[in-house]
Amino acid sequence: MRLRLMVPxxxxxxxxxxxxxxxxxxxxxxxxxKIGVSFPITGADADSADAMLKGIQMAVEEVNQKGGAxxxxxxxxxxxxxxxxxxxxxxxxxxxxxxxxxxxNLVVAAVGxxxxxxxxxxxxxxxxxxxxxxxxxxxNPDITDPKFKDQYRPKGKAVYFRNVTTDAYQGPNMANHAFxxxxxxxxxxxxxxxxxxxxxxxxxxxxxxxxxxxxxxxxQLNPKEADYKTILTKVKGMNPDALYYGGVQQAAVKLARQxxxxxxxxxxxxxxxxxxxxxxxxxxxxxxxxxxxSNASPDMLDDxxxxxxxxxxxxxxxxxxxxxxxTSYNGVFVIADAVSRVAKTGKPVTRAAVREALExxxxxxxxxxxxxxxxxxxxxxxxxxxxxxxDGKFKYVGVAPEK
Amino acid sequence: MTLFEILLQQVVNGLALGLMYALLALGxxxxxxxxxxxxxxHFSVFMTGTFVGLTILNLMGFxxxxxxxxxxxxxxxxxxxxxxTMLATGVLGVLIERLCLxxxxxxxxxxxxxxxxxxxxxxxxLVLMIWGPQTQPFPEIIPDQRWAIGQAEVTFRQVLxxxxxxxxxxxxxxxxxxxxxxKAMRATAQDADAAQMMGVDVDRIILLTFFxxxxxxxxxxxxxxxxxxFTGFYIGYTTGLRAFTSxxxxxxxxxxxAVLGAIIIGLVQSLGGQLLExxxxxxxxxxxxxxVLVFRPTGLFGIQTPQKA
Numbered sequence: 260m261r262l263r264l265m266v267p268x269x270x271x272x273x274x275x276x277x278x279x280x281x282x283x284x285x286x287x288x289x290x291x292x293k294i295g296v297s298f299p300i301t302g303a304d305a306d307s308a309d310a311m312l313k314g315i316q317m318a319v320e321e322v323n324q325k326g327g328a329x330x331x332x333x334x335x336x337x338x339x340x341x342x343x344x345x346x347x348x349x350x351x352x353x354x355x356x357x358x359x360x361x362x363x364n365l366v367v368a369a370v371g372x373x374x375x376x377x378x379x380x381x382x383x384x385x386x387x388x389x390x391x392x393x394x395x396x397x398x399n400p401d402i403t404d405p406k407f408k409d410q411y412r413p414k415g416k417a418v419y420f421r422n423v424t425t426d427a428y429q430g431p432n433m434a435n436h437a438f439x440x441x442x443x444x445x446x447x448x449x450x451x452x453x454x455x456x457x458x459x460x461x462x463x464x465x466x467x468x469x470x471x472x473x474x475x476x477x478x479q480l481n482p483k484e485a486d487y488k489t490i491l492t493k494v495k496g497m498n499p500d501a502l503y504y505g506g507v508q509q510a511a512v513k514l515a516r517q518x519x520x521x522x523x524x525x526x527x528x529x530x531x532x533x534x535x536x537x538x539x540x541x542x543x544x545x546x547x548x549x550x551x552x553s554n555a556s557p558d559m560l561d562d563x564x565x566x567x568x569x570x571x572x573x574x575x576x577x578x579x580x581x582x583x584x585x586t587s588y589n590g591v592f593v594i595a596d597a598v599s600r601v602a603k604t605g606k607p608v609t610r611a612a613v614r615e616a617l618e619x620x621x622x623x624x625x626x627x628x629x630x631x632x633x634x635x636x637x638x639x640x641x642x643x644x645x646x647x648x649x650d651g652k653f654k655y656v657g658v659a660p661e662k
Numbered sequence: 663m664t665l666f667e668i669l670l671q672q673v674v675n676g677l678a679l680g681l682m683y684a685l686l687a688l689g690x691x692x693x694x695x696x697x698x699x700x701x702x703x704h705f706s707v708f709m710t711g712t713f714v715g716l717t718i719l720n721l722m723g724f725x726x727x728x729x730x731x732x733x734x735x736x737x738x739x740x741x742x743x744x745x746x747t748m749l750a751t752g753v754l755g756v757l758i759e760r761l762c763l764x765x766x767x768x769x770x771x772x773x774x775x776x777x778x779x780x781x782x783x784x785x786x787x788l789v790l791m792i793w794g795p796q797t798q799p800f801p802e803i804i805p806d807q808r809w810a811i812g813q814a815e816v817t818f819r820q821v822l823x824x825x826x827x828x829x830x831x832x833x834x835x836x837x838x839x840x841x842x843x844x845k846a847m848r849a850t851a852q853d854a855d856a857a858q859m860m861g862v863d864v865d866r867i868i869l870l871t872f873f874x875x876x877x878x879x880x881x882x883x884x885x886x887x888x889x890x891x892f893t894g895f896y897i898g899y900t901t902g903l904r905a906f907t908s909x910x911x912x913x914x915x916x917x918x919x920a921v922l923g924a925i926i927i928g929l930v931q932s933l934g935g936q937l938l939e940x941x942x943x944x945x946x947x948x949x950x951x952x953x954v955l956v957f958r959p960t961g962l963f964g965i966q967t968p969q970k971a
Contacts, residue, residue: 301794301795302795302796303795303796303797303894305795305796306796341795343786343787343790343795343895346795346894346895346896452941478939478940478941479939479940479941480940480941481900481940481941481943481944483896483897483899483900484900484940484943485886485890485892485897485900485901486675486679486890486931487940488675488932489672489675489676489931489932489935489936489940489943490935490940492668492671492672492675492932492936493668493672493935493936493940495663495668496663496665496667496668496671498663508797509797512797512892513797513890513892516890516891516892517890520806520817537796540726540727540799541726541796541797541798541799541892542799543726543727543799543802543891544727
């Protein structure tokens with residue numbers, strides 16, 4: 260009796276498994292495609308993640324209003340990649356989220372991740388699944404570097420497409436700025452122990468040494484530690500011209516606050532990891548004043564061409580956008596463009612086909628300029644913009660010098 | 663800055679840090695002294711205290727961007743905020759004891775300790791639900807007054823922390839050593855059954871111990887908030903682990919030992935960061951702990967636990 264019931268149910272399960280497990284299975288029959296979004300929407304970086312998430316929301320609505328792309332409309336599936344235990348992004352959670360995207364046959368591609376630490380965890384998973392992701396802000400160069408191919412894309416094909424340039428430009432260009440414009444002769448470098456923080460602090464340090472800036476030392480902050488007075492007192496004793504911080508918000512706000520107390524006059528340099536509109540408020544207005552931040556995309560917020568978009572965003576969401584809200588917005592359009600090119604050829608719209616089409620992306624006239632990728636998935640535009648906190652707000656200063 | 667001035671500055675920083683750990687280690691060691699329970703919920707009580715204090719300050723009209731205040735308004739505000747926060751965390755401690763730990767009393771093994779870990783997570787998640795996961799700026803109402811010693815400096819916040827912290831500790835010592843209530847606490851710690859027979863209301867004494875320990879953690883919360891100018895739901899863990907180490911280092915259950923242990927940990931943290939690198943802080947601290955436990959399992963100043971005949 261029990262056996263008789265079991266045989267057909269096992270057969271049914273197997274059949275279902277086969278159907279679901281077929282690469283790109285039922286995709287072609289559906290009219291809706293999903294875009295996976297895994298962002299740290301809670302935790303220390305919640306505000307910048309929120310700005311970017313809203314960029315995606317806006318793009319998905321706009322694409323759908325125009326009737327979609329290649330006969331499909333889109334839907335964003337959003338997962339949080341921050342965990343309470345980490346208090347910020349958690350690479351293990353990001354990996355779990357991407358495995359869920361891969362398990363869902365309707366997900367054709369993803370926009371994300373925000374953090375390079377997440378990127379290092381998910382890139383090999385994407386490579387195995389032959390699915391692409393378009394990152395609006397992850398800048399660690401190793402992930403797309405062919406040198407580390409075996410580690411981050413064992414199947415060889417580019418799966419990690421970036422709408423921002425990498426820290427191979429972001430870190431060094433800040434060093435150039437410090438040397439040429441700020442006349443910095445000596446610097447102390449700290450990072451927050453994350454993949455992004457360590458990487459950008461390394462690339463800044465290398466360039467600083469080439470330029471002849473004296474690097475007085477290098478240390479690592481525990482982002483969950485409250486007390487940075489010890490390290491700051493030590494740095495103050497060395498009397499540097501500048502302090503460079505590689506890392507994201509959780510350590511940054513405490514570092515800024517305590518650095519203001521201990522060494523208010525030193526130049527403080529950061530990266531896009533501190534470019535978060537809530538940074539001045541969280542660190543304290545006086546403490547945040549004067550901090551420099553680089554940004555791995557051109558400035559768009561002061562660009563007259565972008566004002567219409569910005570006003571629409573502001574009135575829709577009642578908040579200010581960031582540059583990476585625009586790179587996120589463009590991420591959706593890049594995917595929609597790839598889907599419509601695949602559909603035009605008459606081939607089924609599968610993940611693999613979309614990934615392949617993304618390689619040949621050539622979008623002109625977006626708010627960030629032309630978008631096209633090299634063989635590794637890196638964007639061809641290498642502009643790094645510079646910001647400084649003035650009167651409690653990040654103000655655009657100019658393009659960071661490339662030499 | 664000369665090396666001497668830098669080291670002097672690190673000693674000042676380390677002492678301030680140590681006093682903060684001491685306020686936390688005290689509540690921990692008191693509870694252990696009286697019922698031999700390692701209360702991991704204590705650090706979540708401390709963390710919750712920072713948010714309670716922050717909310718009280720916000721309700722009084724102070725926000726992250728408020729200017730410092732001076733004179734009588736500062737004193738009145740501080741006394742008011744400290745009293746309310748300590749009361750709130752004290753009551754929280756009492757609730758934890760009454761609801762979660764009293765039913766476990768008499769259960770042998772690690773079950774009560776595991777319960778406190780559970781309570782710690784419940785509190786963390788409650789704070790996450792109510793106040794969210796962002797780092798919150800703490801109103802800096804205490805003026806940033808500084809005094810120079812050569813190129814090193816002592817801040818008003820550090821002095822306030824030292825004076826108020828030491829006053830609380832002396833007060834606690836007086837209470838435990840010189841009052842009838844303290845005598846009852848010590849009697850309960852030595853032998854709860856005998857104390858009960860002599861007419862001590864043991865349940866009430868244990869509740870009071872939780873109240874006092876948690877109220878001290880509440881004071882520690884405010885010192886933390888004013889000193890570092892922020893709070894977040896995750897601060898209990900790192901700070902708490904160091905305070906726990908202080909208590910063990912000083913000999914668990916030993917009140918003066920906990921204070922000395924905390925000051926040692928504070929100094930090790932600041933001088934270790936200066937002489938080596940801050941990334942090694944935890945390695946140094948826990949190496950010391952392991953060394954002490956191997957060669958002197960009772961801690962530096964001796965465990966004070968109930969003496970079983």
